Amino acid sequence: xxxxxxxxxxxxxxxxxxxxxxxxxxxxxxxxxxxxxxxxxxxxxxxxxxxxxxxxxxxxxxxxxxxxxxxxxxxxxxxxxxxxxxxxxxxxxxxxxxxxxxxxxxxxxxxxxxxxxxxxxxxxxxxxxxxxxxxxxxxxxxxxxxxxxxxxxxxxxxxxxxxxxxxxxxxxxxxxxxxxxxxxxxxxxxxxxxxxxxxxxxxxxxxxxxxxxxxxxxxxxxxxxxxxxxxxxxxxxxxxxxxxxxxxxxxxxxxxxxxxxxxxxxxxxxxxxxxxxxxxxxxxxxxxxxxxxxxxxxxxxxxxxxxxxxxxxxxxxxxxxxxxxxx
Amino acid sequence: xxxxxxxxxxxxxxxxxxxxxxxxxxxxxxxxxxxxxxxxxxxxxxxxxxxxxxxxxxxxxxxxxxxxxxxxxxxxxxxxxxxxxxxxxxxxxxxxxxxxxxxxxxxxxxxxxxxxxxxxxxxxxxxxxxxxxxxxxxxxxxxxxxxxxxxxxxxxxxxxxxxxxxxxxxxxxxxxxxxxxxxxxxxxxxxxxxxxxxxxxxxxxxxxxxxxxxxxxxxxxxxxxxxxxxxxxxxxxxxxxxxxxxxxxxxxxxxxxxxxxxxxxxxxxxxxxxxxxxxxxxxxxxxxxxxxxxxxxxxxxxxxxxxxxxxxxxxxxxxxxxxxxxxxxxxxxxxxxxxxxxxxxxxxxxxxxxxxxx
Numbered sequence: 070x071x072x073x074x075x076x077x078x079x080x081x082x083x084x085x086x087x088x089x090x091x092x093x094x095x096x097x098x099x100x101x102x103x104x105x106x107x108x109x110x111x112x113x114x115x116x117x118x119x120x121x122x123x124x125x126x127x128x129x130x131x132x133x134x135x136x137x138x139x140x141x142x143x144x145x146x147x148x149x150x151x152x153x154x155x156x157x158x159x160x161x162x163x164x165x166x167x168x169x170x171x172x173x174x175x176x177x178x179x180x181x182x183x184x185x186x187x188x189x190x191x192x193x194x195x196x197x198x199x200x201x202x203x204x205x206x207x208x209x210x211x212x213x214x215x216x217x218x219x220x221x222x223x224x225x226x227x228x229x230x231x232x233x234x235x236x237x238x239x240x241x242x243x244x245x246x247x248x249x250x251x252x253x254x255x256x257x258x259x260x261x262x263x264x265x266x267x268x269x270x271x272x273x274x275x276x277x278x279x280x281x282x283x284x285x286x287x288x289x290x291x292x293x294x295x296x297x298x299x300x301x302x303x304x305x306x307x308x309x310x311x312x313x314x315x316x317x318x319x320x321x322x323x324x325x326x327x328x329x330x331x332x333x334x335x336x337x338x339x340x341x342x343x344x345x346x347x348x349x350x351x352x353x354x355x356x357x358x359x360x361x362x363x364x365x366x367x368x369x370x371x372x373x374x375x376x377x378x379x380x381x382x383x384x385x386x387x388x389x390x391x392x393x394x395x396x
Numbered sequence: 397x398x399x400x401x402x403x404x405x406x407x408x409x410x411x412x413x414x415x416x417x418x419x420x421x422x423x424x425x426x427x428x429x430x431x432x433x434x435x436x437x438x439x440x441x442x443x444x445x446x447x448x449x450x451x452x453x454x455x456x457x458x459x460x461x462x463x464x465x466x467x468x469x470x471x472x473x474x475x476x477x478x479x480x481x482x483x484x485x486x487x488x489x490x491x492x493x494x495x496x497x498x499x500x501x502x503x504x505x506x507x508x509x510x511x512x513x514x515x516x517x518x519x520x521x522x523x524x525x526x527x528x529x530x531x532x533x534x535x536x537x538x539x540x541x542x543x544x545x546x547x548x549x550x551x552x553x554x555x556x557x558x559x560x561x562x563x564x565x566x567x568x569x570x571x572x573x574x575x576x577x578x579x580x581x582x583x584x585x586x587x588x589x590x591x592x593x594x595x596x597x598x599x600x601x602x603x604x605x606x607x608x609x610x611x612x613x614x615x616x617x618x619x620x621x622x623x624x625x626x627x628x629x630x631x632x633x634x635x636x637x638x639x640x641x642x643x644x645x646x647x648x649x650x651x652x653x654x655x656x657x658x659x660x661x662x663x664x665x666x667x668x669x670x671x672x673x674x675x676x677x678x679x680x681x682x683x684x685x686x687x688x689x690x691x692x693x694x695x696x697x698x699x700x701x702x703x704x705x706x707x708x709x710x711x712x713x714x715x716x717x718x719x720x721x722x723x724x725x726x727x728x729x730x731x732x733x734x735x736x737x738x739x740x741x742x743x744x745x746x747x748x749x750x751x752x753x754x
Contacts, residue, residue, distance in 0.1 A: 108550060138551065239678055240728070269727055272676035274669045279448035279714070280721060286441050287434040287722040289593075299553060303669055311447070311566060312440065313593035328555040328671070 098157045098361040099128040100354065101150050105143065105162035105188065107134035109326070109393040110346045114186055116395075117350020118160060125358040130156065140168035151176045157361055158182040158205075160353045163190055170201045177203045184208065184357065186349050196369040205360060208352050208371040210344045212244050215323070215375055216251020216295075220258075222340055222377055223293045223321045230261035231292035234284050236301040238272045245297045248323060252295050265291065270301050277304025278311075285312045296322045296338075299329055306337040325378055325392050333383050341378040343391040348373040414748030418691065418708050418741070425712065429719030436722045439596045447566075447668070449714045450602040451476070451661040453707055455681060456688040457610045458657025460706045461617070461650050463689050466630040466698025467523060467530035469651065471537035472658040473682040475515045477675030478545040479662030483508030484554035484672020487561065497558035504557070505663050512659020513652050515541055520648030534651075538682070545674040554672035565667030568597030569604065602664055609660065613653070614703040626650060630698030687734070688713055691741040712737065 102118045104111035115131045122129035132150050135142040143164045150156060159176065163169035163185055170190050177183050183204040191201030223233065235252060238245050249267060256264050265288050270277035277300060285291055285308060294309070296302030302322035309318045315336070322329060325343035332338045352371055359365040376391040413420075430437035455472050462469040487504035491497060515537050522533035571583045573595050579585075583595055617623035625646055628636040637643050666672050675681060688709035694701030713734060720730045 106551070108552065137546065266721070266724075267727070268721065271678045271680075272673075273679045273681070274673060275448045275451055275665065276679075276717075278668075279444060279718060282444040282448070283441065283718040283721045286436070286438060286444065287724075289435070300673065303553075303671065307562075307566065307669060308444075311443070311597075313595060317593075326552070328553060331555060 097127050098357070099130065099155055100158040100160060100357050100361075101130040101132060101153075101156045102350075102353075103132045103143065103147055103150060103159060103161040104134045105164045106138040107136060109395050110324075110344075111162060111187070112395055113346035113393060114160075114162070114350040114353070117347040117352075118354045119350075121351040121354035122357075125354065125362075127354065127358060129354070135164070138164050140165045144169070144172050147172055147176070151179070151181065156181055158184065158357045160184045160186050160350075160357065162187045164188070166190055166192075174200075174203055182357075182360065184353050186353050187346075194369075205367045206356060206369055206371055208349050208356070208373065210349075210375070211372045212247035213251035213254075214372070215342055215344075216248040216253075217255035218251075218375060218377075219248070219295055219321050219323070219340070219342055220252045220255025223295060223319060224256065224259050224262055226319045226321075226339060227262070227292045229259055232263050232265045232288050232290055233293040233295065234265055234281070234288070234291050235267040235295045235297070236277050236281055236305045237267060237269055237297040238301055240269050248297045249295075262293075270304060272298070272300045274300050274304040274307075277301045278308045279304075281305040281308035282312060285309070285314065285318075291318060293319045293321070296320060298323055299326065302329065302338055303332070306332065310337075325376070327392065327394050330378065330383060330392050333378055333380060336380065339380065343376040343378060343393075345373045345376060345391065346393065347390065410748065414744065415693070417744055417748075418693065418705055418712065422708055422712050422715065425715045425719060429715065429723060433719050433722035434724070436719060441718065441722075443568075443597055443600060445711065445714050445718060446603040447600045449710050450600075450606040450668075451665055452681075452684060452688070452714070453603075453606045453610060453710050454657045454661040454664065455685040456692075456706050456710050457613060457703050458654035459682070459685040460689045460692070460694060460701050460703055461613075461626065462530070462654045463686070463694045463696060464617075464626050464630045464698060464701040465647060465650050466633070466696075467647070467651075468534065468686065468696070469519065469654045470531065470534040470682050471515055471519065471541055472654060472661075472685055473675050473679065474538050474541040474545065475512065475655050475658040476662040476665070476681065477673065478515075478541045478548075479508045479512045479659040480665050481545045481549045481554055481662075481672040481674055482511060483663050484557050484666045485548060487557040487666065488554060491558045492556070497560040500558050501561055501564070501667075504666070508663045508666075509656065509659050512656055512662070514655075515658075516652035516655030517648065519655065520651035523651065524644035524647040542675065542677075549672070549674050551674065553674075555670070557666060557670055557672070559670065561667050562670040565602060565664065565669070567601045568599060569601070570598040572596045572598055602668060605664065606660075609657075610703055610707065617703055622646075622649075627699055630700070632699075684713060687738050691738060693741075693745055695745070709741075 102115045119129045132146050159181055173183050185204050185207045187209045189207040193207055195202045195204055235249055237249050256262050266284055268280040294305045296305045302320055305320055309315055319339040321340040322338050323342045325341050329341050333341050352373060356367050360367050382388050459469055459472055483504040486507045487500045490500035490503055519533050519537050522528040523530050570578050570580050572578050573584050625641045629643055689706050691709035691712055692705035716733055
C-alpha cells in the first residue's frame with residue numbers, strides 16, 4: 070500500500086516535471102535590463118536589448134533607471150526585479166565592481182543568469198574561477214583598445230609627425246587610465262610623434278585649461294591633444310583658442326554626448342570616439358538568446374566596436390545613430 | 397647702545413621678513429621657473445596664471461573671511477559647482493526660449509548670485525544661533541550643495557548656454573599686436589591664421605572681475621568697522637561679545653560673504669567655459685582655498701589673515717603648478733611640492749613671532 074502510494078507519487082512528480090519542462094521550453098525566455106543611471110548612454114543599451122529581444126521573440130523587461138549612480142540606489146531595483154520570479158536572465162550595468170558581487174551572486178544561485186554590460190564585476194575577467202566569475206559574459210568597450218585607435222586616428226590627422234599631449238582626469242580611475250595607456254601604446258608606433266606630457270585635471274576645467282596652456286607655452290609646436298573626457302577636452306580647447314592655435318592643434322576626445330558633438334560641429338574638437346551603447350544592447354540580447362534557447366556557449370568577454378566622429382561625417386545620416394541621444 | 401640698535405634693526409628686519417616672506421617666495425618661484433621652465437617667462441604664462449587663478453582667488457577670498465573669524469567653510473567648492481550648474485541652466489533655458497543672449501546671461505548671473513547667498517545664510521545661522529561647529533555645519537552644506545548640483549545636472553555638464561558667455565569670460569581689456577598697435581575690448585580685425593598667436597592679451601576680464609571685487613572686500617576688511625569686528629571675533633569671541641559686537645549677526649554675514657564668493661566663482665566658470673559643471677569630489681577645491689589662506693599667513697585659530705596675502709597664496713599654488721609642468725616635472729611630484737610649501741608656510745608663521753619676541 071505504502072509502496073504503491075510512493076510509486077504513484079514518484080510517477081506523478083516525474084510527469085509534472087516533464088510537462089513543466091516542456092511548457093517552460095515553449096515559453097519564450099524573459100530577460101531584464103537594469104541600467105546604472107538615467108542617461109542617454111544607459112538608456113540606449115536598453116533600447117538595443119528591447120529591439121533585438123523583440124526580434125528574437127523574447128520578452129524584455131526594462132527596470133526603472135536609477136536616479137543616481139551607486140549600489141545604494143541600484144541594489145533595491147535589482148532586488149525588486151529578482152523578486153518577480155519570472156526572469157531568466159538579467160543584463161545589468163553594475164555600479165560598483167565590489168558591492169554588486171554579493172547581491173548578484175545570490176540571484177545567480179537562485180537560477181537567474183547574469184550578463185554585465187558596460188561595466189563589470191571584480192577585475193572584469195570571468196574566464197578564470199573567482200568570486201565574481203559567475204556572469205555569462207561582460208559586454209563592453211575596451212578602453213585600452215579605444216585609446217590605441219584614438220592614437221591612430223589622431224596620428225593620421227596630424228600627418229604622422231609632431232608633438233602630442235594628453236589631458237586626462239584622474240590618476241586613479243581605471244577607465245581613463247586605460248584610455249591613456251592605450252593611447253601611449255598607439256602613439257609609440259609612430260617614430261616621428263613625440264608624447265610630451267600627460268596631465269591630470271581631476272575633472273576641473275580650469276585646471277585642464279591651465280595645464281594645456283602651460284604645455285602649449287613650453288611646447289608651442291604641439292599639434293595634437295587627446296582629452297580623455299568632456300572636461301579635459303573642453304579645458305584643452307579653451308587653452309588652444311586663447312593661444313590662437315585653433316587651426317594648428319587637433320583635439321581628440323571620448324564619448325559622443327550631445328555636448329561633444331556640438332563642440333565638434335563648432336570646431337572646438339576634431340575627433341570624437343563614440344562607444345556603441347545600442348550595439349552593446351543588441352549583443353546582450355543576442356547572446357542571451359543563443360545561450361537560453363540554442364544552448365550555445367558564450368565567450369566571457371565581448372567587445373563591440375567604436376565609431377569615430379569627425380567634422381566631415383558628423384552630419385551624415387548614418388552617423389546620427391551613434392550620438393548618445395534619445396529620440 | 398650701539399648693540400641694542402643693531403639688534404633692534406635685526407629684529408625689525410626679521411619682523412618684516414616674517415610678514416612679507418610670501419611676496420619674496422613668489423618672486424623667488426617666478427625667477428626660478430623663468431630659468432628652468434621652458435617658455436615660462438612670457439606674457440602668455442602670466443595670462444594663463446591670471447585667468448586660471450580667478451575662480452580659485454574668489455574661493456580663497458571668501459574662505460579668508462571665515463577663517464579670520466576662527467571658523468572654516470568646507471562647502472565653498474560644492475556651492476561653486478551648484479551655482480555653476482544653476483546659472484547655466486537658467487542661461488540655457490532662457491536662450492532656448494528665444495530671449496536675447498544679454499538677457500539670458502544677465503538673469504543667469506543674478507539668479508546664481510542670489511541663490512548663492514542661501515548656503516551661507518544657512519551655514520551662518522547654524523554656526524551662530526545653533527552653535528554647530530563650523531566644520532560640521534559646512535560639511536553638511538558640502539553634501540547638500542553637491543546633492544542639489546548632481547540632482548539638477550544628473551552629473552553631466554550643462555551645455556548650450558549662449559555662446560556670448562564665452563566671449564565675456566575669455567576676453568581681454570586690450571589686445572596688443574606687436575608692430576601694429578593696441579586695440580581695446582576686441583581682438584584687432586583682419587588678423588587670421590597663424591598671425592593670431594602673436595596677439596598679446598592685456599588684463600583678462602576674469603581677473604578684472606575677481607580683482608575688483610576682492611579689492612573692495614579687502615578695503616572692507618582692513619578699513620571699516622565691519623572688518624575690525626571680523627578680526628575681533630576671531631581674536632576672542634567672548635571679548636567681542638563683551639565689547640558689544642553683535643557677534644551672531646556678524647557671523648551670519650561672514651558666512652554669506654563666503655558663499656557669495658563661491659557663487660561668483662561658479663558664475664565665472666560658466667562664462668569662461670560656456671558650460672555649468674558640478675564640482676567633482678576629487679577636485680578638493682575647498683582644501684586648496686584653505687591652503688591658500690593659510691599660506692597667506694592666516695591662522696586657523698582666527699584673528700589673523702589678509703586678502704592680499706591670500707591672493708599671493710593662490711598665485712604661489714598656481715605658479716608651482718604651472719612652473720613645475722613647464723619644467724617637465726612629473727605631475728605627482730607637484731602634489732608633494734604643494735604639500736611641502738603649505739607646511740613650510742605654517743612653520744614660518746609659527747617660528748617668526750617667537751624669534752621676534754625672544
